[in-house]
Amino acid sequence: MRQTSVVDDVMQAALELFAEQGYANTSVRQVVDTAGVTKGALYHYFQSKDDLLFAIYERILSVQTEHLEAIIAKGAPVAETLRAVCIDVVETSVDFLLEGTVFFRSQHMLSAPRQLEVTRRRRAYHDTFSGLLTQGQEEGLYRKDIPTSVLVAHFFSDLHYLSSWYSPSGPEDKTTLAHQLTDLFLVAIAAPQP
Amino acid sequence: MRQTSVVDDVMQAALELFAEQGYANTSVRQVVDTAGVTKGALYHYFQSKDDLLFAIYERILSVQTEHLEAIIAKGAPVAETLRAVCIDVVETSVDFLLEGTVFFRSQHMLSAPRQLEVTRRRRAYHDTFSGLLTQGQEEGLYRKDIPTSVLVAHFFSDLHYLSSWYSPSGPEDKTTLAHQLTDLFLVAIAAPQP
Amino acid sequence: MRQTSVVDDVMQAALELFAEQGYANTSVRQVVDTAGVTKGALYHYFQSKDDLLFAIYERILSVQTEHLEAIIAKGAPVAETLRAVCIDVVETSVDFLLEGTVFFRSQHMLSAPRQLEVTRRRRAYHDTFSGLLTQGQEEGLYRKDIPTSVLVAHFFSDLHYLSSWYSPSGPEDKTTLAHQLTDLFLVAIAAPQP
Amino acid sequence: MRQTSVVDDVMQAALELFAEQGYANTSVRQVVDTAGVTKGALYHYFQSKDDLLFAIYERILSVQTEHLEAIIAKGAPVAETLRAVCIDVVETSVDFLLEGTVFFRSQHMLSAPRQLEVTRRRRAYHDTFSGLLTQGQEEGLYRKDIPTSVLVAHFFSDLHYLSSWYSPSGPEDKTTLAHQLTDLFLVAIAAPQP
DNA sequence: AATGAATGAGGATTCATTCAT
DNA sequence: GATGAATGAATCCTCATTCAT
Structure with a gap:
């Protein structure tokens, strides 16, 4: 039940950061820090x-x-x-x-x-x-x-x-x-x- | 009067590249190569x-x-x-x-x-x-x-x-x-x- | 006796992949995918x-x-x-x-x-x-x-x-x-x- | 006169490290550290x-x-x-x-x-x-x-x-x-x- | 016996900018 | 005015391995 949370948290964080700073100016690092997950977890769900x-x-x-x-x-x-x-x-x-x-x-x-x-x-x-x-x-x-x-x-x-x-x-x-x-x-x- | 050419060429190159690829995806290197000038020249005219x-x-x-x-x-x-x-x-x-x-x-x-x-x-x-x-x-x-x-x-x-x-x-x-x-x-x- | 199949399949896959791409360029992921087994299974048999x-x-x-x-x-x-x-x-x-x-x-x-x-x-x-x-x-x-x-x-x-x-x-x-x-x-x- | 030194130093360091550890096991970081140059310098001369x-x-x-x-x-x-x-x-x-x-x-x-x-x-x-x-x-x-x-x-x-x-x-x-x-x-x- | 989500350190590479010439 | 070599921080991404289930 918790694992879905990674996808949702990452998408929400990405959405907010991309909207605020632009896609190119947002690093994957920022996304994972904001979402509270690790890089590995993100790349487990997103290519x-x-x-x-x-x-x-x-x-x-x-x-x-x-x-x-x-x-x-x-x-x-x-x-x-x-x-x-x-x-x-x-x-x-x-x-x-x-x-x-x-x-x-x-x-x-x-x-x-x-x-x-x-x-x-x-x-x-x-x-x-x-x-x-x-x-x-x-x-x-x-x-x-x-x-x-x-x-x-x-x-x-x-x-x-x-x-x-x-x-x-x-x-x-x-x-x-x-x-x-x-x-x-x-x-x-x-x-x-x- | 030669310097005007550098400014114009750089701006035209930047305009086309930024429009085509986006600002973030365009490197200064690409701009100077397209414009046919050197990095030093660009940075002489643009901060x-x-x-x-x-x-x-x-x-x-x-x-x-x-x-x-x-x-x-x-x-x-x-x-x-x-x-x-x-x-x-x-x-x-x-x-x-x-x-x-x-x-x-x-x-x-x-x-x-x-x-x-x-x-x-x-x-x-x-x-x-x-x-x-x-x-x-x-x-x-x-x-x-x-x-x-x-x-x-x-x-x-x-x-x-x-x-x-x-x-x-x-x-x-x-x-x-x-x-x-x-x-x-x-x-x-x-x-x-x- | 089922486990032997895992070992054999993994070794055959590894052999072919290592020979084709080199050991360093072959990921464990590729090996398990090619062998049709999971990572857990591989690490159960190989350290x-x-x-x-x-x-x-x-x-x-x-x-x-x-x-x-x-x-x-x-x-x-x-x-x-x-x-x-x-x-x-x-x-x-x-x-x-x-x-x-x-x-x-x-x-x-x-x-x-x-x-x-x-x-x-x-x-x-x-x-x-x-x-x-x-x-x-x-x-x-x-x-x-x-x-x-x-x-x-x-x-x-x-x-x-x-x-x-x-x-x-x-x-x-x-x-x-x-x-x-x-x-x-x-x-x-x-x-x-x- | 010094600039050639970067190419030579890098190639010598790469040669020794690749021979000793293999290409795949040698990081660019190791090469530049051994050669005593920076990553940027290496990538200035090698693609x-x-x-x-x-x-x-x-x-x-x-x-x-x-x-x-x-x-x-x-x-x-x-x-x-x-x-x-x-x-x-x-x-x-x-x-x-x-x-x-x-x-x-x-x-x-x-x-x-x-x-x-x-x-x-x-x-x-x-x-x-x-x-x-x-x-x-x-x-x-x-x-x-x-x-x-x-x-x-x-x-x-x-x-x-x-x-x-x-x-x-x-x-x-x-x-x-x-x-x-x-x-x-x-x-x-x-x-x-x- | 077997799963596959998660880790986190480390990989190669890019890049805007500076500065000695 | 102009050069282009050099910087070094930051980027995206990969990967062998672990562990709760």
Whole structure:
């Protein structure tokens, strides 16, 4: 029962240190000291420092992908689905704010194969999201004068940037924020009234 | 006058390498080899590797601040001024796309005093931009149901994210893109029609 | 009786890995993985990695010493005995080619006491062989213009070198080879015709 | 003028330590401490520990190849040339006895490309030597009942084994030894008198 | 008899920076 | 102005071995 604790403690320590100082500026030594384990124990569970970074990404990627699929599985109309997706992904991005910080700053430090895997999974999310937009455009819900790729980037940018400015301990709670950002997005992309 | 060449070559090499591999993963050795100069020469002009990173930030920060001040100095109405500012800052962000990549990824690797200086200058830009929004809200141009800080972040996020997806060699030219992102923003924040 | 399988599997795996990569470059981990056993099992039967290396030496040393003693025990004339010894030791060296590879490359990596033991047993073989030569010299069979120690080394060098060039799957079979090397040696050391 | 000293001191220290303890059991730390230099200085001149090993091989390989070519260039008859080559290579092998020890024990620890390079150069020596033998066989000087490859291995084995038993401080001087080993070889391979 | 998690010392290597020239 | 040899601390990682189960 205690042995799981090593993995959890190491991941938590790594998450906090990577978010605060950056991946490259954090030594394995610091991670193990913070986690209260030995180097050997860390390397028993993680193949490399790189592996630790990947494990952090893995966590947030899995959660967001699961949520996306669950929402779509409900089969609601596009407008309702897209709104739910946007609200959810902002909320989970806040839940995993430290992971996001690490993710966006240090993704390029992963080894090539790992980077490919991350990109593959992010692209899957991106493509599904983009598919919703396209479908909405075809149904006349969303404007067509701006390329879908720009619209997608416009929304994803908000998620990306969250870790640079938002503080969960600040005045705004995550649900309010999620609704505000979603509203800004949906208003912007709405098809013009005839 | 020869020394200028060293400075320029070093900065260009550093910019490209930092953007491609990250600041932490780029050695001074790589920079001098790429630039075709010697370590001694680099350290004659730059105090430290850190100094090199700061010089890159300096370049984009100065340009954007100058542009902002020039546009405001024209004294046009708020709506017109804000639109011009948005378009301009997207365009200059594209012009300095590599600098942006480095900026957003490696800012946290600066030494504490340098980081403070960068933050101070970014905040100045942020505050001026925020001031325009507030003024517009007071004039009834922009919605008031979302905090100004969220609106500012919403726009800045697009700039931040550019280096993650936009390619100058892609199908979209920078002016078109600048108008599209500006339009998305201004539509989203417009005060509701009475 | 199940435990014998562990010992055999481990020794075979160690032999192959040590021969291919060298003792120092082979980790205990690799040995247990290749053998399909666990670390605990290995350390149950072997005191240390060093012990594994010694066990490999032990095998070839014992066989060759036994053979030597059996041949001498027949009490044939010196010339006949020496020829039989030479042929036999080439053949068994081919039979234990991998052991020879490991032996000659990694002997110096044994712990001091183990190294002494190996040297002691090799010296016993060496001394017996040398005794045959001296006896033959006294009987006028072999030349006396070259020190016995050089003659011994001259023959042992062939055994030593086998693992560097001979392949059992090559065109030469081991018996032919044994006769050829023995012939080269005996021709070279023959006393000059009066 | 002092800087060359680093390279020489490091190579001498590495040679002695590798010969005594083996390459794998010698740490870079030991090398720099013995040589009286810092790690940084070593890595300024050598790319890796591997590089150090290669540099040792390089020395002996170059000398022996040069000697071989010089002797052949004299254009003497085959019998005379082969005798000179054999004597010379035994002598230089004694001159580079430590290098030989390292060479034969640790060659397999070189990186793959380096190993290829060493093999390539050894093979060149081997092929030239083998050519002399073949030519002698065709001229009726040397026996034909044993494959050339076995004859070559038979001679090279003596060089290989030298570092296992010969001591320059022992009773035999290198020139005497060279003549003895050469004589043993040439007697053994001589064509039978008609 | 057998497991495999954990240890902790030690491995090779990199690197920003300095300084005598 | 400019060189590049030298520094030495810090880096990630490996590994033989132990021990509670």
